[in-house]
Amino acid sequence: MLRFEGIFKDYGGTPALADVDLEVSEAQTTVLIGPSGCGKSTLLRLAAGLIRPDRGQVWFEGARLDTGSLRPARLRMGYMIQDGGLFPHLSVRDNVALMARQLDWPRERREQRLAELADLVQLPTTMLARYPIELSGGQRQRVALMRALMLDPDLLLLDEPLGALDPMIRFELQRELKAIFARLGKTVLMVTHDLAEAVFFGHRIVLLRAGRIVQQDEPRVLLDSPAEPFVAQFVAAQREPQRVLLGAGG
Amino acid sequence: MRRGMLRWASSRRLPATRLGLTTLVALLLAVGLAACSPEPSAEESTPRPVVIGSKKFTESVILGETLRLLALDAGHPARHRAELGGTRILWGALLSGEIDIYPEYSGTLVREILSGEDVSSPELLEVALAARGVRSSATLGFENTYAIAVPEPLAEQLGLQRISDLREHPDLKLGFSSEFLDRADGWPGLRQRYRLPQTRVQGLDHDLVYRGIDAGHLDVTVVYTTDAEIARYGLRMLEDDLGYFEDYQAILLYRAELAEKAPDALAAFRRLEGAIDAPTMAGMNGAVKLEGESEQAVAARLLSEGLGLAVTVSGQGFWSQLSQRTLEHLGLVGVSLGAAILFAVPLGVLAAQNARLGHLILGITGMIQTIPSLALFVFLIPWLGIGWLPTVVALFLYSLLPIVRNTHAGLMDIPVPIRESADVLGLTRGARLRLIELPLAANTILAGIKTSAVLNVGTATVAALIGAGGYGQPILTGIRLDDTALIMQGAVPAALLALGLQGLFEFAERWVVPRGLRLKPSVGVRAEADPDPERPGA
Numbered sequence: 037m038l039r040f041e042g043i044f045k046d047y048g049g050t051p052a053l054a055d056v057d058l059e060v061s062e063a064q065t066t067v068l069i070g071p072s073g074c075g076k077s078t079l080l081r082l083a084a085g086l087i088r089p090d091r092g093q094v095w096f097e098g099a100r101l102d103t104g105s106l107r108p109a110r111l112r113m114g115y116m117i118q119d120g121g122l123f124p125h126l127s128v129r130d131n132v133a134l135m136a137r138q139l140d141w142p143r144e145r146r147e148q149r150l151a152e153l154a155d156l157v158q159l160p161t162t163m164l165a166r167y168p169i170e171l172s173g174g175q176r177q178r179v180a181l182m183r184a185l186m187l188d189p190d191l192l193l194l195d196e197p198l199g200a201l202d203p204m205i206r207f208e209l210q211r212e213l214k215a216i217f218a219r220l221g222k223t224v225l226m227v228t229h230d231l232a233e234a235v236f237f238g239h240r241i242v243l244l245r246a247g248r249i250v251q252q253d254e255p256r257v258l259l260d261s262p263a264e265p266f267v268a269q270f271v272a273a274q275r276e277p278q279r280v281l282l283g284a285g286g
Numbered sequence: 287m288r289r290g291m292l293r294w295a296s297s298r299r300l301p302a303t304r305l306g307l308t309t310l311v312a313l314l315l316a317v318g319l320a321a322c323s324p325e326p327s328a329e330e331s332t333p334r335p336v337v338i339g340s341k342k343f344t345e346s347v348i349l350g351e352t353l354r355l356l357a358l359d360a361g362h363p364a365r366h367r368a369e370l371g372g373t374r375i376l377w378g379a380l381l382s383g384e385i386d387i388y389p390e391y392s393g394t395l396v397r398e399i400l401s402g403e404d405v406s407s408p409e410l411l412e413v414a415l416a417a418r419g420v421r422s423s424a425t426l427g428f429e430n431t432y433a434i435a436v437p438e439p440l441a442e443q444l445g446l447q448r449i450s451d452l453r454e455h456p457d458l459k460l461g462f463s464s465e466f467l468d469r470a471d472g473w474p475g476l477r478q479r480y481r482l483p484q485t486r487v488q489g490l491d492h493d494l495v496y497r498g499i500d501a502g503h504l505d506v507t508v509v510y511t512t513d514a515e516i517a518r519y520g521l522r523m524l525e526d527d528l529g530y531f532e533d534y535q536a537i538l539l540y541r542a543e544l545a546e547k548a549p550d551a552l553a554a555f556r557r558l559e560g561a562i563d564a565p566t567m568a569g570m571n572g573a574v575k576l577e578g579e580s581e582q583a584v585a586a587r588l589l590s591e592g593l594g595l596a597v598t599v600s601g602q603g604f605w606s607q608l609s610q611r612t613l614e615h616l617g618l619v620g621v622s623l624g625a626a627i628l629f630a631v632p633l634g635v636l637a638a639q640n641a642r643l644g645h646l647i648l649g650i651t652g653m654i655q656t657i658p659s660l661a662l663f664v665f666l667i668p669w670l671g672i673g674w675l676p677t678v679v680a681l682f683l684y685s686l687l688p689i690v691r692n693t694h695a696g697l698m699d700i701p702v703p704i705r706e707s708a709d710v711l712g713l714t715r716g717a718r719l720r721l722i723e724l725p726l727a728a729n730t731i732l733a734g735i736k737t738s739a740v741l742n743v744g745t746a747t748v749a750a751l752i753g754a755g756g757y758g759q760p761i762l763t764g765i766r767l768d769d770t771a772l773i774m775q776g777a778v779p780a781a782l783l784a785l786g787l788q789g790l791f792e793f794a795e796r797w798v799v800p801r802g803l804r805l806k807p808s809v810g811v812r813a814e815a816d817p818d819p820e821r822p823g824a
């Protein structure tokens with residue numbers, strides 16, 4: 037469904053991505069993981085057509101993303117920016133339903149969808165009338181997620197969608213989302229910092245380092261047979277604290 | 287109820303910001319146009335009034351007022367557009383037909399207006415004027431030119447009668463207005479012609495000259511022959527025995543067509559020919575400048591005493607005058623500001639969308655801002671004449687920059703993630719602008735409009751110089767007559783109007799700036815029960 041071919045991307049001299057080839061398969065969840073600054077968000081922004089590669093091509097549904105109008109493709113994508121990117125002047129309701137209204141969804145349908153989504157992300161419906169500034173960080177993230185899901189898009193691009201949530205809600209939401217993705221056959225490209233989350237969601241995990249793909253495999257394979265020492269290090273670093281803490285507590 | 291309204295408003299396609307701005311513009315234009323509409327409608331049945339102009343100094347205003355009373359006495363409607371700046375503005379207005387007649391001086395006509403043409407004989411002058419559809423009256427009976435003056439006691443003591451007599455007294459202290467000191471036909475020429483030996487010559491402001499004489503710092507100075515101060519300070523004017531000073535006879539310049547269109551009024555005007563001598567004129571100037579009489583009263587006295595006409599003068603009451611000026615001022619500000627918003631916001635949007643175009647737009651609007659208002663008026667008068675229209679255009683141009691600049695800045699300041707979120711949603715460019723960017727920039731745009739409004743109210747006071755009225759009229763007259771109370775009559779309401787507009791915009795903020803942007807984070811965060819996970823020691 038989404039394919040990156042030989043992508044190079046520089047931000048004014050500093051290389052952010054180099055020689056990236058990646059296929060995001062239909063109805064699967066692909067998770068991008070790697071150290072901060074390794075190019076995960078850049079890859080997502082390329083997929084959304086917000087920036088163009090210096091070299092290489094992005095294909096969406098068999099068409100190149102940088103030719104012609106982006107609008108048809110974007111109406112089929114849901115994108116959630118790392119920090120939410122909510123519109124401060126619109127209420128939660130208007131933030132989430134903005135595009136549906138532009139597409140002339142009838143009011144009942146909009147309200148029904150809003151209720152479903154609020155339920156999904158466990159946002160009390162009283163919050164719908166609030167403005168972003170009146171929400172906590174975690175609540176904002178959930179609203180951004182609602183907005184990305186509103187039009188029921190085929191492709192979801194999620195940049196650390198659960199990063200600011202407290203562990204309880206996060207845990208529940210992980211399960212709910214995974215179930216939804218599976219049930220509706222969504223294609224998902226997701227960024228996370230958390231290896232456990234990557235393993236939980238990913239049909240496939242892509243580990244990036246300094247703009248290059250180090251390894252892309254099923255979770256099991258990635259954990260059991262690291263392609264190079266860096267992968268093993270990365271995995272160990274994520275597991276170590278837990279072991280240390282548990283060891284010390286016991 | 288309020289929530290219902292909000293829901294209704296937000297379920298429409300028209301976002302609150304655009305609705306608010308549109309309402310604001312409509313309101314301004316409506317107020318502006320309503321304020322200036324009554325004028326044209328009253329003219330249907332009666333003959334077109336004769337329009338009289340005058341320059342912005344007392345003598346000219348008195349003569350203009352005299353002309354108005356003469357026309358009215360002859361049964362012809364007349365309007366006096368008093369204090370219209372200087373020669374260029376009046377001559378231009380006469381040629382374009384915006385005024386029909388105004389008092390002028392022969393020397394100005396020959397040397398300034400028709401300079402470079404051969405008008406050495408009265409016949410040639412008449413031809414030159416006729417080619418422009420203009421005629422000149424004969425002299426009104428006095429001239430207003432330079433004269434050398436000496437305090438009477440000193441003149442008596444030294445036996446000074448003629449300018450030549452000064453040659454015998456090289457120790458006299460001379461003080462001249464700076465203008466006279468510099469002009470080729472001023473002091474340099476005078477000294478040469480009369481071979482004057484004095485070396486103690488001082489330049490100072492014309493008004494200070496009289497004080498210098500009074501205090502004994504100066505012995506000899508230059509005056510205008512109809513200055514009221516000549517009699518007041520007891521000065522003797524010395525005879526120009528070598529005929530150095532140019533002839534500045536008071537005359538009337540009028541449009542030739544007046545002879546057919548308003549023969550009655552013209553006949554009345556021409557009764558002034560030879561009717562005023564220099565002492566009479568100086569006396570009238572003194573009555574206005576030094577004794578505080580109104581020009582109208584002085585003009586009426588001239589007509590009753592000099593021409594035996596019984597004219598009734600009807601002064602306008604303070605409040606009716608104030609309300610008229612307020613309407614005039616509101617008309618200027620409302621229309622120019624409303625139009626400026628309509629133009630400047632789209633210009634600001636363009637500037638934000640295209641960097642190169644942005645430079646151009648901001649550059650041009652910025653450049654307009656640096657043109658002095660008087661210069662801009664002079665530019666506009668050949669195309670737009672005098673009065674309301676050129677003033678509105680000038681105010682419109684001045685109002686552009688703050689609005690354009692703030693619209694541009696407001697749009698550029700929108701954070702990238704928000705712009706990208708809007709893009710990725712699949713909003714079209716237009717929808718993004720309308721639904722996201724303009725509302726987010728609304729606060730800044732409104733601040734720009736507020737700045738323009740306040741500047742506009744101030745600048746509009748200059749408009750009195752080209753006959754657009756408003757609060758500038760009493761300010762202008764007050765400056766001319768050195769009358770602080772009169773200046774206040776214009777300055778205070780102008781300040782109040784500026785404050786009032788500012789208040790209006792603060793109020794408009796409720797409609798123009800979306801609610802989510804007006805909330806303060808400190809009072810806003812009402813997090814639900816979830817405890818702060820980052821609290822230390824938890």
Ligand SMILES: Nc1ncnc2c1ncn2[C@@H]1O[C@H](COP(=O)(O)OP(=O)(O)OP(=O)(O)O)[C@@H](O)[C@H]1O
Nearest residue numbers: 047048050051052071072073074075076077078079
């Ligand atoms: N607009 C930009 N201009 C210049 N450099 C940029 C820009 N955006 C990103 N970069 C640089 O490109 C590199 C990749 O950035 P990117 O945002 O893709 O990292 P990331 O993997 O998402 O990091 P994080 O996990 O911290 O979000 C970084 O070195 C970053 O500093």
Ligand SMILES: [Mg+2]
Nearest residue numbers: 076077078118
């Ligand atoms: Mg990132």
